[in-house]
Amino acid sequence: MLPLVLFDIDGTLLRTRGAGREALDKAFLALHGWPDATEGVHVAGSTDDAICRDVAARFGASWGPASTGALRAAYLLELTRLLVPAERTEVLPGVSRLLDALDGRAHIAILTGNWRSGAEVKLAAAGLGGRFEWGVYSEDAWERDGLVPAARAVAIARELTVGEVIVIGDTVADVRCARAGAARVVAVETGFCSPEELANARPDLQVKTLEDGMGWIVALVAGG
Ligand SMILES: [Mg+2]
Known part of the structure; x- marks a missing residue:
């Protein structure tokens, strides 16, 4: 054991160096038009699903699994792009x-x-x-x-x-x-x-x- x-x-x-938050913000902006979406939202130590819920609440929007799926896909593209320069990580x-x-x-x-x-x-x-x-x-x-x-x-x-x-x-x-x-x-x-x-x-x-x-x-x- x-x-x-x-x-x-x-x-x-x-x-x-903030790439995770930046990628989330870009994804929210691209899909929902929400600027600086995670501003004031508790991110460190949270979960990505809870962050989505909190951001949607901040903008008074409803949020469900389909919204999460689309947001996650957009986030992943942004994150991958942001982390291409080796020095970012x-x-x-x-x-x-x-x-x-x-x-x-x-x-x-x-x-x-x-x-x-x-x-x-x-x-x-x-x-x-x-x-x-x-x-x-x-x-x-x-x-x-x-x-x-x-x-x-x-x-x-x-x-x-x-x-x-x-x-x-x-x-x-x-x-x-x-x-x-x-x-x-x-x-x-x-x-x-x-x-x-x-x-x-x-x-x-x-x-x-x-x-x-x-x-x-x-x-x-x-x-x-
Ligand atoms: Mg940590």
Whole structure:
């Protein structure tokens, strides 16, 4: 039985210098004519489906699965285009070494509020596409707090015997979703929350970067 380590994407594994939000804004503008659609909408730590719902509410529009499907397709085209310049995507320090260090000691998967297709584009742009066999995405849980239970269900479906679950993420929402799913949580300060905000959420471990906290993270995963 191995622990399951669930990695958030944005602000944890990589940064895209705002490409995700920019692509969403362009898609909303192109399809609905809404300017700066995500302005004032809580994006970091949310899910793409919840963001659509919140944006539609902001513009007083109704929103359903067909709207989501069209928006997602337009978003994916924009995101792919925006992430063509290699320098737009930054892999955060220690990612590759931590994944190597966890190899054979834990099951590894993605936990993100991104739609699956968008997550795959970002991971590929970062050269991390081959590092994760599976994940849970916006499609798997309407709210982020449902993602850890979704990951447990996928693990069972994949016939993995999972011990403790550990979420690694950069936002207070990651800490909350770990708690909602009875998982432990590592907060990393490379993303969208200040060190103080993260500390107030009381993660099991808080690190400046994955590189900086590698020894601690490996020890926590090993149950040490
Ligand atoms: Mg994040």
